[in-house]
Amino acid sequence: MKRRPTIMDVAARAGVSKSTVSLVLQGSKQVRAETRDLVRQAMAELGYVYNRAAATLRGSSVGLVGLVINDLRNPFFTEFATTLQMALAAEGYATVISNSDEDPALQAKLVASMIEHGVNAVVISPAYGDGPATFDQLARAGIPVLQVLRQIDDRLDLFPFSSFDYATGSAEAARHLIAQGARRIAFVGGLEGRAITLERMSGYLAELDRAGLPALQVQGRATRAFGIEMADHLLADHPDCDAAICFNDLVALGLMAGFARAGRQPGRDFRLVGFDDIEECAQVWPQLSSVSCDIADFARETAETLLTWMKEGRVPAPERRAPVHLVARASSLGETE
Template identity: 70%
Template sequence: MTRRPTILDVAARAGVSKSTVSLVLQNSKQVKSETREAVRAAMAEIGYVYNRAAAQMRSQSAGLVGLVINDLRNPFFTEFATVLQMTLAAKGYATVIANSDEDADLQAKLMGSMIEHGVSALVVSPAYDESGDAFDQVERAGIPAMQVLRKTDPRTGLFPFASFDYAAGSARATRHLMNQGAKRIAFVGGMEGRAITEERKSGYLAEIKRAGAEPFTLHGRSSRGFGVEAVHALSKDVDAAICFNDLVALGMLSGFAREGVELGRDFRLVGFDDIEDCAQVWPQLSSVACDIEGFAKGVADGLLAWMQDGVTPPPEYRAPVDLVARTSSTGRNP
């Protein structure tokens, strides 16, 4: 090699990313010992010399964190991304945010591109049906990466997972509807068979079984449009519903309004996530509340501790949820 070797040459020889080489040069605790040895061997082989003065000048700029979200159109995920970005910015880190649009192949490309551009860490709310190598490339890069709100990779020791206690949320919503006098409760929305759907539905199923009742599930897209359609697909004896998310519930609210059905009296309805719209529509929508702001700040703090101090977050964490009962399930105006 006639020119002076660069960090990119080291990365290519070692089979890692540029950001991994940078972490090794900074003696970061984030990099596994075998990866560190491979990088140092590559440096020796090609004669790379670390310019510490130049590196110190570069370090004056903010670090970079990659954030990949499965659906930024959903206000729940948008709020999470916003709070995470602002919390990291307060600590001097810039955030690159990308929407995978529930496309696993696109997600893998986005994650790979972020790694190539030298992000210090990744936070991913994964798309389903992923091809299998999205997180493998993160492992090869040797950078911190967290799964949030959804878990698609079982290796939580490598890629810690943080979410909410969704099962407890649907169980609490089911008990609430029973206490309001509901006789037949449905679970509406969410794609059948997906882990997140089964998780959000599990508490409902447990409470229905405990009461000796029959479940009624109606699966479909997590959208307002599906919620409107679901109004006409319910069994005639269903008098209450818990929705997979607030978008489905808001669609049902509109559908019932068109049919002249009074929520809280003729039918009782509970959403999930408690996005801002729930308190602004009429009638106001009851919902399982997830403190997405506090959750996002907690994820940011955990990621910062991992990047700066080498303290890995716990393999799995579930934040508590609450139920905000409003007119759509109680019939009482605020």
């Protein structure tokens, strides 16, 4: 007796995921017209018949969203993941959270697994590297996909991008340090050539150029360890450096530790500004000035955007930038007593 074709057979014939076929069968607006046509053609060729009653029983479970983060060890990304998961849970969606650990090959495998398990949508803060391995399979899946905090794929009609106005943030930090009397300001951290590094550095470079001050770029991994190492480097090779803006708060906290080891106190001997304003900035001594990115509010807005896309078929704008602002504390103001 000939085997009855299944939804997996349809997916294989059409070259899409199981979840995409399910969305077509449900009449979802999330799937592009050309993808729907491929699925329907495959169904006709195979003689597939949709059992709507059985599908209703299967569909009574909660919706599923995939979340892929490049570095969950960073508190900035952890806060984003936690808030997004809670916002989606409030609307009846479960979230599968994965850490790609800045590994594009692992990222591609994680995304493939999520698609195979039928996620309704994906939010991704991508690792740098082989983007097509990840995003081409997301395109074939035909589900809503948001790029957040980093843009790797330029197909913003398929993968809308949202992040923060990093250039404005570093410009505000530079103006603040100049107003505090700093004249040799370094930008510390961020890997060379990456878009996120260029964005976070661009406002700083523009403001120093406007003030007629020389730039000093010390690039590297955005970690505490790098910050500690760079404290020794600045003291030895750039003794005239009197201030720094760091790629993120982890680098700034490492720089603070390195200076403390050398007997130099931020705020009194050196003015310092971080980036992201994670919770620890207000808890260390001296308190760390930082460019604040309201990551919790950003996560809630991301959830709202995704839910609207999934439920109403309303595709978000290709790009969105959330505002930032400087939170000045003792490390740049000098009020350490």
